[in-house]
Amino acid sequence: MNTLTTPSISNWLNKVPEVTLSFWVIKIMSTTVGETGADFLAVNAGFGQGMTRTAMGALLAVALFMQLRTRRYTPWIYWLTVVLVSVVGTQITDLLTDGLGVSLYVSTSAFAVALAGIFAVWFWVERSLSIHEIFTRRRELFYWSAILCTFALGTAAGDLATEAIGLGFTWGAVSFGSLIAITYAAWRMGGNAVLTFWIGYILTRPFGAALGDMLTQAKTYGGLGMGAMWTSALFLTVIVMLVAVAQFSVGSRRNTQAAE
Amino acid sequence: MHHLHLLIRPVTALSAIALLALAAGCSKSTDTGTAGPASLATSQTTSAPQAKTASKLGDLSAFRTIAADVAAIVDKGDLPAARTRIKDLEVAWDSAEAGLKPRAADDWHMLDKAIDPALSALRTDAPNQTDCKKAMADLLITFDSLQAKL
Numbered sequence: 213m214n215t216l217t218t219p220s221i222s223n224w225l226n227k228v229p230e231v232t233l234s235f236w237v238i239k240i241m242s243t244t245v246g247e248t249g250a251d252f253l254a255v256n257a258g259f260g261q262g263m264t265r266t267a268m269g270a271l272l273a274v275a276l277f278m279q280l281r282t283r284r285y286t287p288w289i290y291w292l293t294v295v296l297v298s299v300v301g302t303q304i305t306d307l308l309t310d311g312l313g314v315s316l317y318v319s320t321s322a323f324a325v326a327l328a329g330i331f332a333v334w335f336w337v338e339r340s341l342s343i344h345e346i347f348t349r350r351r352e353l354f355y356w357s358a359i360l361c362t363f364a365l366g367t368a369a370g371d372l373a374t375e376a377i378g379l380g381f382t383w384g385a386v387s388f389g390s391l392i393a394i395t396y397a398a399w400r401m402g403g404n405a406v407l408t409f410w411i412g413y414i415l416t417r418p419f420g421a422a423l424g425d426m427l428t429q430a431k432t433y434g435g436l437g438m439g440a441m442w443t444s445a446l447f448l449t450v451i452v453m454l455v456a457v458a459q460f461s462v463g464s465r466r467n468t469q470a471a472e
Numbered sequence: 473m474h475h476l477h478l479l480i481r482p483v484t485a486l487s488a489i490a491l492l493a494l495a496a497g498c499s500k501s502t503d504t505g506t507a508g509p510a511s512l513a514t515s516q517t518t519s520a521p522q523a524k525t526a527s528k529l530g531d532l533s534a535f536r537t538i539a540a541d542v543a544a545i546v547d548k549g550d551l552p553a554a555r556t557r558i559k560d561l562e563v564a565w566d567s568a569e570a571g572l573k574p575r576a577a578d579d580w581h582m583l584d585k586a587i588d589p590a591l592s593a594l595r596t597d598a599p600n601q602t603d604c605k606k607a608m609a610d611l612l613i614t615f616d617s618l619q620a621k622l
Contacts (some may be wrong), residue, residue: 255566258559380574425570432531433571440567 227285227346228355229458231409238291238454240416241447243363244424246299248444261311265303272296280352284466287458291451297356298417301363309371316372323365330358331410341406362410366417373418381425382434388419527618528576529583535565536615542590543608549601555594562591579618586614 229235254264275293282289305323308314334354335341346352370388373379379387392415399408427443429435438446538561545554565587573580590607593599 251566256563374574375577378574378577381570421570428567429571430568433568435571 225284225347226344227279227282227290227352228343229285229287229290231343234454234458236412236416238451238458239294239413240420240423241451242291242295243298243417243420245444245447245451246295247302247421248424248428248440250299250303252440252444261303261306265300265307268296268299268303272300276356279356280349285462287455287462291455293356294359297360298363301360302367304360305364305367305371309368316368316375320365320368320372323361323368327358327361327365327410327414330354330361334358343406343409358410359413362414363417366414367421369414370418370421380434381422381429384422385419385426388415388422391415392419527621528579529572529618530575532583532615532618535561535568535583536612538564539590539608539611539615542594543605543612546594546601546604546608551594551599551601551604554604555599558591558594561587579621583614583618586611 250264250268253259253267254261259267272293275289275296279286279289279293305319308319309316331341334351338351338354343355346355370384373384373387392412395403395408395412395415399405399412424443424447425435427436427438427446428440429437431437538557542554542558542561545557565584569580590604590611593604593607
């Protein structure tokens, strides 16, 4: 059993990526791109919220199926799944808020409780919340449930901040960015790795949204006026580049290990 | 090619910081209102006749113009054309959500809820001119009430 935790073998078996700067950049950007994409389909392309939700849900099912089936971390499948989880998580919150009139205070609290519940069950069953040891189907399902919940929670919390205290995107980016920096500092100073990772993960949702808005919104509103299309194109380019690098380096590392 | 991944970290960190600084710098200079309708909303206080185009949400004139346009087309009876034109309102309104909503969330919701029935009325399978006229009239009233609130 101990051989499973040897670094080189755990790299081989872990279904999810290591947490690097590249990881965070792709994560933040894929949030924005996913949201813009879904919005484009619902409004600009005229499919409407209902059909877009169904389509995204179906795509997520396919991506998740592929991701769960892979035997090892495959960057492009993993990140495609993240983008779709991001979209669906956002859509769940939007459905509650806009469709069912649920208060953002209620949804934020409910998702926070749900996330705590997921971690409680995960820990009770697996005895470890480490994201460096997602070796089994069961652990991976816990992982993706948590990820979905963080996106729903991050959306609700971000929207709540906008509505309750009028937090615009510039100050939103600064605030959430600062909170992320504080969380990072807390980790470096010896804080619990699991806790700080997930707190950071939740915070990157409203941070990514604010960042995207800063680029897309018109100058009259204090944005850069790049518009959704160009911002998405830019972010998508960066994502594709970083995922390609990840795919390449994972491939070459495994070839080297296999050759040994 | 081997060492490409070593460059990624510093490059992404630097670009992220540069991007944020650039955006913050650009957006702050617009916020402090050297020009633009956004400053119009904050500088105008009590003079009611002048506050025609401003509201707590800022300058809504661009949106109101499209709405008035749609209303005029509905009055002429060309509902398909009105349906096409109101899409411009939907797209413009939707893309400005992040900029407008933080200014006055309640007002934003009020206007959003007034736009929805207008969209539905024009998008049903068999749109009815009376319903569309009413929806557009209500929408224009909402616009005006928001601007009068200032």
